[in-house]
Amino acid sequence: MKTSKTSSSKRDLLSMQDMAPADISAILKLASRLKKEQKSGKPRQLLRGKTLGMIFQKPSTRTRVSFEVGMNQLGGHALFLGASDIQIARGETIEDTAKTLSRYVDCLMARVYDHADVQKLAAHASVPVINGLSDAFHPCQILADLLTIQEYKKKLKGLRMAWLGDGDNVCNDLLLGAAKTGISMAAACPAGYEPLEDVVRTAKAEGKKTGAEITITSDPATAAKDADIIVTDTFISIGKEGERASREAVFLPKYQVNSDVMRLAKKDAIFMHCLPAKRGQEVTADVIDGARSVVWDEAENRLHAQKAVLCMLMKAA
Template sequence: MVSITKIGLTGRHLLTLLDYTSTEVEQLLENALTLKEAQKKGECPQLLAGKSLGMIFENASTRTRVSFEVGMTQLGGHALFLSPRDLQIGRGEPIKDTANVLSRYVDGIMIRTNSHEKVEELAEYSSVPVINALTDAYHPCQALADLLTIKEQKKSFRGLKMVYVGDGNNVAHSLLAAGAKVGMDVVVATPEGYGVDETILARAKEAAKETGAHISVTTDPKAAVRDADVIYTDVWASMGYEAEQSTREAALAPYQVNEELAALAKDDFIFLHCLPAHRGEEVTAEVIDGKHSFIYDQAENRLHAQKAVLVALMANV
C-alpha cells in the first residue's frame, strides 16, 4: 500500500513555487520519492483513475510531454495532447473562453507557453488546477525535479550551495524560488545584461528569510562556483531567442561550465542541466558526460516530481 501525505493543495494551481509554502514544497518532494519507490517496485497507485489532464503545448517538448503523459497513465488517468492547431486559442479565441470550456471537460490543465501572463489568465478563469509546464518567467516542474535529484544525492538541502551559471532565464528564476523554499543557498552568475528579473529576485529573497537560505547574484562565475555543491547551467539561447544566438555566444562564452571552472567547486559537486544541452557551448562534454553529472537522473525525476504535483492538485486523497 502506497502512503501519500495529504498536502492540502487540492484544486490549487502551480504557477511558481513562490506561491507555495516551504512545507508544501518539502511534502511534494517526499511524495515524489514515495511514488518513485513504488514505481520501481512495479506498484502504480491509481490515484487519478477516471481523471483527465488537458495538456496545451505552444512550444515543442520532449521531457515535458512524455513525463506528464506517462505520469497520468501510471496514476490511472488520461492525458490529452493539445497543440495550437487543436485549439481555437490558436485562432484568437480569448483565454477566458478556453479556460471556462476546458474546465468543463478535464480535471486539470497543463500549459507550456512563452507568456507567463497567459498562464496567469488561464488560471484566473479556470475552475480546475492549472500547472505551469514552462513560461518565459518560470519553470516550476523542472525545479521540483532538480530539488528531488539534489535531495537524492545530498540527502539534505541545509548547508548546500547551488550555483547557476549562464543566462538569467526562467530556469534560473525557478531555481532561486526552489532554493529559497528549501533553505539552500543559491548563487546566480550571469553577464551584464543577462541577469535575472529583479522582481522575481526580490520575491525569492523575501521567501528565503523564512528558511535561512542565502540568495545572491554576481557577474563573476569563478567566485560563484567556488566551493559549490551543485553546478547548474542551461542553454544560452532559450526558445524565442534563437535569433540572438551569435550575440549570446559572445556574451556568455566566459560562463561556459568546463573542467577549469568546475575544479573550483567541492570535490563531490554534482552537475545538473535541464536539457536539451549544447555540448561545447554552455557546457563541455567532459563535464556533462563526466562522473559528477546527474542529468539523466534529473530528467527521470521530471516524471516522479510531476506525479506528486498531479496527485496533490487533482486526486481525492
C-alpha cells in the same frame, strides 16, 4: 500552492512563488514514495478516471512525455492539445478556452511563450492549472531538481548551489526554490541577463527565513567556489534563436561550465542541466557526460515530481 480566485478550493502551480516550504516538502516526500512504488512494480493508480488537458505552444520532449507517462502510470489519461489544433489558433480567447476545457478535464497543464497566458488560464479555469514552462518560470523543473539534489545529497538545507549563464525562467524559479528550502544560491549572469528583480527580492526575503544566502554576481568563479551543485541551462532559449550571435558573444567562453569550473566546486559536487543541452556551448561534453553529471536522473525525476503535483492538485494524495 496558490489558491485561485476562480474557486476557493482550487490550487494552481504557476511558479515556485505559489509554493510554501511545507508544500515543497510534501511534494518531494510524495514524489519519492511514488518513484519507489513505480520502481518496485507496485504503482498505485491514484488518478484513475482523471484527465489532464495539455496545451502546448512550444515544442517539448521531457514535459510532454513525463506528463503523459505520469498520468498513465497513475491510471489517468493525458490529452495533447497543440496550439494549432485548438481554436486559440483561430482567435478564441484564452479565457473562453479555460472555461470550456474546465468542463471536460480535471486539470490543465500549459507550456506557453508568455507567462501572462498561463496566468489568464488559471484565472478563468475552474480546474487546477500547472505551468509546464513559460518565459518567466518553470516550477516543474525545479521540483525535479530539488528531488534530485535530495537524492544525491540526502538534504537540502545548508547546501550551496551555483548557477552559471542566463538568468532565465529556470533560474528565476530555482532561486525561489532554493531560498524556500534553505539552499544558498549564487547566480552568475552577465550584465543585462540577470534574473527578474522582483524574484531576486522575494528569494532574498525567503532566504532570511531559512538561512539561505541568495547572491547575484557576474563572476562565475565566485559563484562556483565550494559549491555542492553546479547548474546551467542553454544560452539560447526557445524564441531567442534570433539572438544567437549576440548571446554567444556575451556568454562564451566565460559562462561555460567546464572542468575548470567543476574544479572550483567541492570534490563531490554534482552537475545539473534541465536539458536539452548544447555541448561545447553552455557545458562541455566531459562535464555533462562525466561521473559528476546527474542530468539523466534529473530528467527522470520530472516524471515523479510531476506525478506528485498532479496527485496533490487533484486531491488524490
